Amino acid sequence: MTEATKKHQYTLIILKPDALVKYLTGNILTHLLEARLRIVGAKVVKVSRELAELHYEHLKDEPFFDDLYEYFSGKAYGPDYERVLVFVSEGVDAISKVRRIAGATNPLEADPITIRGAYGRISKKGIMENVIHCSDSEESAKREIHLWFDPDEIIEEIYPTKTVIKNNYEVTEWA
Numbered sequence: 001m002t003e004a005t006k007k008h009q010y011t012l013i014i015l016k017p018d019a020l021v022k023y024l025t026g027n028i029l030t031h032l033l034e035a036r037l038r039i040v041g042a043k044v045v046k047v048s049r050e051l052a053e054l055h056y057e058h059l060k061d062e063p064f065f066d067d068l069y070e071y072f073s074g075k076a077y078g079p080d081y082e083r084v085l086v087f088v089s090e091g092v093d094a095i096s097k098v099r100r101i102a103g104a105t106n107p108l109e110a111d112p113i114t115i116r117g118a119y120g121r122i123s124k125k126g127i128m129e130n131v132i133h134c135s136d137s138e139e140s141a142k143r144e145i146h147l148w149f150d151p152d153e154i155i156e157e158i159y160p161t162k163t164v165i166k167n168n169y170e171v172t173e174w175a
């Protein structure tokens with residue numbers, strides 16, 4: 001890729017509950033270091049059904065969505081793992097770099113050197129437990145970052161914001 005076509009991008013990365021169950025956080029972050037990205041936001045989130053339906057809006061009417069939610073929320077693993085670790089990362093060609101390191105959606109088809117190929121599996125219910133989510137385009141990165149983060153949880157102003165008054169306090173929201 002030439003200098004001219006390289007693009008500075010943001011991407012949303014989620015370490016799904018199976019990453020936490022298997023204590024893979026360190027390993028996965030080490031893989032991601034290869035992309036030379038800077039983390040500009042990070043937090044632990046308990047995923048509600050509403051958030052899952054918004055995040056996976058393209059899948060919410062699929063027959064497997066209930067099982068996908070059980071997995072993605074961590075309910076499948078018990079209360080200690082009902083959480084995900086969410087990051088916003090920034091860097092040159094961040095979206096395609098992270099997608100490449102993450103690997104194909106189906107862990108059985110993913111290259112074994114990718115995160116999903118190395119650590120993913122298909123559950124007994126047929127859910128692709130593939131350890132990591134990463135945005136697949138600039139449009140979805142923007143949508144997902146707006147969904148998961150408030151502007152003041154990100155260290156830089158990466159998208160336009162506005163200030164509103166709520167209960168007599170000034171609050172910064174996405175514009």
Ligand code: IDP
Pocket residue numbers: 056059064068104105126127128129130133134136
């Ligand atoms: P992606 O995560 O590679 O972007 P999507 O098609 O957006 O793939 O699907 C979101 C997630 O839903 C996948 O990562 C996987 O965990 C699960 N998933 C998607 N399609 C299927 C399916 O056909 N069967 C079981 N699980 C699926």
Ligand code: MG
Pocket residue numbers: 136
């Ligand atoms: Mg996707």
